[in-house]
Amino acid sequence: MENRSYWKKKILEVILTLLVVTLLSFLLMRLSPIDPATAYVTRNTPIVTAEQIQEARVKLGLDQPLLVQYGQWVFKACQLDFGISLASGRSVTTEIGKALPVSLAVVLLSGLIMGLGSIMVGSLHYFLWDHWLGLVLSLVAILGLSIPAFYLASLFLDVFAVRIGGLNVSGNTGIMRYFPAALCLSVSGIAFYSQMIAGNLKKEMNEDYAFYARCRGLKEGRILFFHALPHGIMRLLPSFMQTLGLCLAGAVIVERVFSLPGLGYLLIDSVMKWDSPVIHVVVLILALALIISNIFADMIKKGLKEDFSKVEVL
Template identity: 45%
Template sequence: MRQDMKKYILKKMIELIFTLFFVTLLSFLLMRLSSVDPATAYAKRMIGSPTIEQIEAIRLQLGFDKPLLIQYGRWVIDLLHFDLGTSLANGHKVWTDIATAFPKTLGIVFIASVFQIITIIVLSCIAFLSPWKIPKSVLQIICILGVSIPSFYLATVYLDYFAVKKSLIAVTGNTSFLSYISPALCIGVFGASFYTPMLMDALEHESKEEYAFYARCRGLSESRLLFFHFLPRAAVGLIPSFLQSIGLALANATVIEQIFSIPGFGYLIVNHVLDRDTPMIHAEVFFLALAIALCNIAADLIQWAIQRKREVA
C-alpha cells in the first residue's frame, strides 16, 4: 500500500513538473507572439518618447534580444535559484510583490470555500429532510440560476447595489480582511449552486442503500441517519471534485479582484499584463499554474485513496 502510494505520488510530481514546464514555456511564447514589444513599452514608460537607439539599448540590457529558448532557459535557472528578477513597472522584487498579493487571494478563496461548504451542506440537508417536493424543486431552479450567472456579472451587480446604491461597502481601498467577504461570496455562488444538487442526489442514493433499510428497522431516525451515515458517505465522493473547483476559484479571482479593487494576485496579473511587465507576468503564470496543479493533484490523491480503500474493503 505504501509502495503504491509512493509510486502514485512520484507519478503526480512528474506530471506537475511537465505541466509547469509547458505552461511557463507557453507564457514566453505568447509574449513573443504579442504585437506589443515589452522593450518598447518599458522604454516609453521610463523615457516618454524614446528613440530607436534607446529602445534597442534597453532590449540588450534586459536580454530581450536573445532567442526565446535562451531567455526561457535563463529564467528557469534563475527560478531554481529563487530569483524571479525585478518588476519593470515599479522596480520591486518579483518575490516581494507576489508574497504581498498572493495571501490576499488565498484569503478570498478560503472564505469562498468555507461559504460553499456551509451552504452546500445546509441546503442539501434541509432539502433531504423536507417532506415536500416544492422546496426541492425551487432549490433546483435556484441552483441552475446560480450556475448560469457568470461570477464577474454577479460581482458587478453586487457592487452596484451594495456599494453605489446602498453605500454599505467601499468601492476602493478594500484592503481589510472583512473586505474579502464580498468577492468571496460572488466566487462561492457558482460552487455552491453546482455542488448542492450533487450532494442532494448523493444523499438520496445513500438513503436507498441496504444499510439504510436495516438502520430504519432498528429505529434510527432520519435525522440521525442523515448526519451520522448518509452525509459522511455522500460528502466523501465530492471531495476530489470540490478540491479541483478551488483551483478554478483561484483563476476566477483574477477577474473578481479587479472588480472589487482588491490588490490580490489576480489584480496584480491584470495590471502587469497591461504594463507588459514580463518578469512579473512569467512569475504570476508560474504560481497560478502551480496552485491550480497542486489542487488537482490533491484531488487525484484523495480520489485514488478512496478507490484503494473501497477495493480493500
C-alpha cells in the same frame, strides 16, 4: 514500491506541466504586437529614441533567441530568482509576496462559504425533493451556475454599494475585506455542489446501512445528518479540491472588481503595463495551484476506495 512509482509519476507530470505552461506564456508574450522593450522605455523615459529601445532590449535580454531567454528564466526560477518587475522596479518575489496572501485569503474564505452553503442548501433541497420548492431550488441552482463570478461581483457593487448604499464594500478591514469577493466566487460552487449533495443524500438514504439503522430504531434525522451526510460529502471531496484550485484562477477578475491587491489584480495590472517577469510568475503560480489541487484530489480518491455502504452504523 507502488507509492514510490506513483510519486515519481506525479513529480514528472508536475515538471512537464509547468514547463509547457511557462513556455506557452513566453510564446504568447512574444506573439503580441507590443514590444516589451518599447513599453519599458515609454514608461520610464519621457522621450523615446531607437537607441534607448535597443539598450533596453539588451538590458532585458530580449535580443537573445526565445529558447535562450526561456532557458535562462527557468534556470533562475529554479533558484527562486524571478527577476525585477519592469513596472515597479522591485523584485518580482516582493510583488508576489504582497499579492499571494490576499488571493489565498479570498480562496480559503470562498471555500468555507462554498462548503457550508452547499451543505445547507443541499440538505434543504433533499427535504424538498418532491415539493414544488425543490424545483425552484433546482432552477435557482441552474441560474447560479450560469452567471459568471465577475458579473456577480459587478452586480454586487451596483446593488449594495450604489443603489442601496447600506454596505461598505471597499474600505473594510479584516475578514469583511475579502467577504464580498469570496461570496461572489462561491455562488457557482454552492449551486453545483448543493445539487450533488442532495442527489447523494437521496442515494445514501436508500442504502442497506440506512435500512439496517431504521431497523435498529434510529431516527431519520440521525441517519441523515450523522451517516448519510458525511458519506455524501466525502464522495464530493476530490471534486471540491479541484474547484478550490480553479477558484484561484477565477479570482483574477473578481479581485480587480473589488480592488483587492491579489494575484488577479497584479496579473491584469501587469498585462496592461506589459510587465512580462511578473506575468510569467503569476501564470506559474496559477498552474501550480491547479496541479496541487489535482494531486490532493487524487490522494483523496485513493483514500475513498472503501465502500461507504459497508461502514458499520454506530
